Amino acid sequence: MSETYLDILHRLLPLPTAPFYEQHVMAEILRFAAERSLPCAADDFGNLMLTAGGSEAKPELCLTAHMDHPALGFAVHESSRDLLFERLGGVPSALTRDARVLLYDRTPAAGARAVPVGAGSVTSFLEEGVPGSPNPSAPAFRVRIDDEVPEEGDLFAVWDLTPCALKGEQIVGRACDDLAGVCVALATMDCCLAEGVSLSVLLTRAEETGFGGMLAALAADGLDREAIYVNIECSSCRSGAPLGAGPVIRVGDRRWIFDAGVTEALCRCAAELAQRLDGFSVQRRLMDGGVCEATPLSRSGRATGAVALPLDNYHNDGGQRLRSEAVHLRDAENLVSLLTDLARQRRGANAMVAESLATLDDMLRSRHISQVDRLRRTTNPMSQP
Structure with a gap:
């Protein structure tokens, strides 16, 4: 197909x-x-x-x-509805306050489309990281989820934006x-x-x-x-x-x-x-x-x-x-x-790269040959001080 x-x-x-x-x-x-x-x-x-x-x-x-x-990886349950997520990748933290997120399980269900297991809002950004998390020095987001989610599973979150x-x-x-x-x-x-x-x-x-x-x-x-x-x-x-x-x-x-x-x-x-x-x-x-x-x-x-x-x-x-x-x-x-x-280049990608370099070398060589004799002929002896 x-x-x-x-x-x-x-x-x-x-x-x-x-x-x-x-x-x-x-x-x-x-x-x-x-x-x-x-x-x-x-x-x-x-x-x-x-x-x-x-x-x-x-x-x-x-x-x-x-x-x-860039998104969020689960770090710690603070309470039944307050979760801490590690910041994964660069995102401007100043724009994330109250931002909506969707929660997913890492493991996709066989043959099924991806469906969120929960949703929530960012309430704060923790620059100092989260002790006890998989990466304790990494900055984290505190997320207040709309409804409780199971503590088992491997959660991550993405921004609730047009997919x-x-x-x-x-x-x-x-x-x-x-x-x-x-x-x-x-x-x-x-x-x-x-x-x-x-x-x-x-x-x-x-x-x-x-x-x-x-x-x-x-x-x-x-x-x-x-x-x-x-x-x-x-x-x-x-x-x-x-x-x-x-x-x-x-x-x-x-x-x-x-x-x-x-x-x-x-x-x-x-x-x-x-x-x-x-x-x-x-x-x-x-x-x-x-x-x-x-x-x-x-x-x-x-x-x-x-x-x-x-x-x-x-x-x-x-x-x-x-x-x-x-x-x-x-x-x-x-x-x-x-x-x-x-x-699809018949001569192959390597040959095409070599050919492009050879073309450059030929151009430089040609320009050298066309000028080197004239440079010699037009060189005046340097006068002695």
Whole structure:
């Protein structure tokens, strides 16, 4: 079977997720893979790797995205209706007073859609953390729940915001970062499956608390060192990339600059697509509003590039209150086209990166040859003082 980007988005974006509590999203991704008979393996840390073989034994291109979003993890029952939740990931605490939350159990019911087990409101923020909690130094939220919830179970909470909606051409959702990016990866996988093109997709956990899943995968040395990696993120439009002007070919983030060869390969694919597809456009930006998983991947010595969907209300920061995030549908669909085109290159992703670097080297060599003799001829002897 094959689904459009919107089809996949409607499956994943409404689901509750948080760092260390990605199980609802993981269950749906496993269903996605099973429907297509796609190999989908989990490592020791819960990261998922999907693989479409094509005609190659090992895909050269690996897309990465993360399955979590800032939210709240259960810490302590203070009373039957007052619960403390660990803050998981960055969210502006000043906007959270009286904010509504929905409570979920970590374990999804087999075959059933995610249903909240309770709801409540944030009454205070504890910067100093909660002694006796799984992470006692982590800041916490006190939540007054509407009705008592069972003390057994493994609870987490998400902001009670629009989970998934299409408003014109804008996709609005509680956790666009990075479930909209996960959907780009899966839609690209569907396109590659339809064409018999090889591709792998790595979906990580606990990115929002400091790249937990990615760092664990790198430390275990379980990722192919010869592959080309492209990280998919949603990044704040405040870095100068407006929604609707195209997905971003991301040259770097706040801490690191990514592989020039991979970046150039993406740019060359984009230039070719712009000639063939009406309405196709991309932006090329640094996107220095934060740090993404491409940085640890690149620092590990793996050839890594990055792309991003421009994002409004980053981490639900709506200015005066918490709001759902937003990305543009056309940006997402154009990003699927770009990544599919990179994957389908007959000469392979590695060869295309090498070719882009060779083109740069040829240009520099040609400019040197055209000027070096003239530089020698026009050099006057320096007069002695």
